Amino acid sequence: MVCVLGVLVLLLLVNGPAPVRTSYPIWWSLAVGHQYSSLASQPILCSSIPGLVPKQLRFCRNYVEIMPSVAQGVKIGIQECQHQFRGRRWNCTTVNDNLAIFGPVLDRATRESAFVHAIASAGVAFAVTRACAEGSATICGCDNRRKGPPGEGWKWGGCSEDVDFGNMVSREFADARENRPDARSAMNRHNNEAGRTSIADHMYLKCKCHGLSGSCEVKTCWWSQPDFRVIGDYMKDKYDSASEMVVEKHRESRGWVETLRPRFTYFKPPTETDLVYYETSPNFCEPNPETGSFGTRDRACNLTSHGIDGCDLLCCGRGHNTRTEARKEKCHCIFHWCCYVSCQECTRIYDVHTCK
Structure with missing residues (x-):
């Protein structure tokens, strides 16, 4: 036991305290x-x-x-x-x-x-x-x-x-x-x-x-x-x-x-x-x-990007899934004098890419 303590003390003196x-x-x-x-x-x-x-x-x-x-x-x-x-x-x-x-x-x-x-x-x-x-x-x-x-x-x-x-x-x-x-x-x-x-x-x-x-x-x-x-x-x-x-x-x-x-x-x-x-x-x-x-599984990625947000790098080489998603958005907006804006509601289809 004394020898073990001596070795520990010696290591502490040589190397300093262990990182905490x-x-x-x-x-x-x-x-x-x-x-x-x-x-x-x-x-x-x-x-x-x-x-x-x-x-x-x-x-x-x-x-x-x-x-x-x-x-x-x-x-x-x-x-x-x-x-x-x-x-x-x-x-x-x-x-x-x-x-x-x-x-x-x-x-x-x-x-x-x-x-x-x-x-x-x-x-x-x-x-x-x-x-x-x-x-x-x-x-x-x-x-x-x-x-x-x-x-x-x-x-x-x-x-x-x-x-x-x-x-x-x-x-x-x-x-x-x-x-x-x-x-x-x-x-x-x-x-x-x-x-x-x-x-x-x-x-x-x-x-x-x-x-x-x-x-x-x-x-x-x-x-x-x-x-x-x-x-x-x-x-x-x-x-x-x-x-x-x-x-x-x-x-x-x-x-x-x-x-x-x-x-x-x-x-x-x-x-x-x-x-x-x-x-x-x-x-x-x-x-x-x-x-x-x-x-990064199920994270949305950018198919056209070659950066870290692109599907190749963000998905770490595992590939990606693609699905279509319908989103309702304002469109064909018209400004009326004076003074308000009226818009129609359009449904647009987007491709969504997510990491496998």
Whole structure:
């Protein structure tokens, strides 16, 4: 017994601690659970939100009036994920009546985990920033620090959105559980910040014209966030070009610490806006409860596409079935002066292709 313990201690000293599988934040479920669907209209009991670590619980109690925006931010992040991956083998499917809303898919440090952390953190920052500008919370408001001198033909006005405050909320809440000295926490922190940085980098000057008959003699302008679809498209590009990392273990005064470095040194190292990962993704072709893959059987595919949404790739070489489907649609629409549109109803036949 002593010899076995000695060997274990020796292995620990040589190799460092074994990697620990930790599930991703189950507090994301507050965005999809039916019990939280009316957060904006009901008082929030922070202790009733599952999965909060003590720091998040304190944050919730201190900033309870912006928690509906946090929930909304996670929700729009998930919706954007499902839009961006709608034609891929993994399509950001959520699991009903389960706190682990993606199943075990995000337990691994894959590209998919990197994207979801980034888009959810960006969603929280986006929703909180927008709510502050709309006056939904009393603890925040417009950003009056970024005005500077006006431009030719326009002046500052409106309500510039305070993205710094939104990012602070996202950082304090979403990163609260990423304080471990392991590689997964380092990865999550990096990707969370990449998502938030994408919003600050896409802020733009939004203007409104003033003058007789829309002459736009003068414009008032303010800093605004872009449409969240812009952020989703940008982060999807970052997913496609994500940097693969390797885990390095070393000792510090506080014990073993894991850090990340690029696997391929001849590539440009990732910047703060890039996504990083260090585990390969499953192929998601077949159902696998261990990886959380639902497979692609019965998924609709695009027969004419040579991309990942095409029947060849999406169906993983298994082939596809084709059926005809009748759909009722509005047709032969006529505009009547003034002012309505009348349409007929037509039945059209479509070919629908699904994976075997």
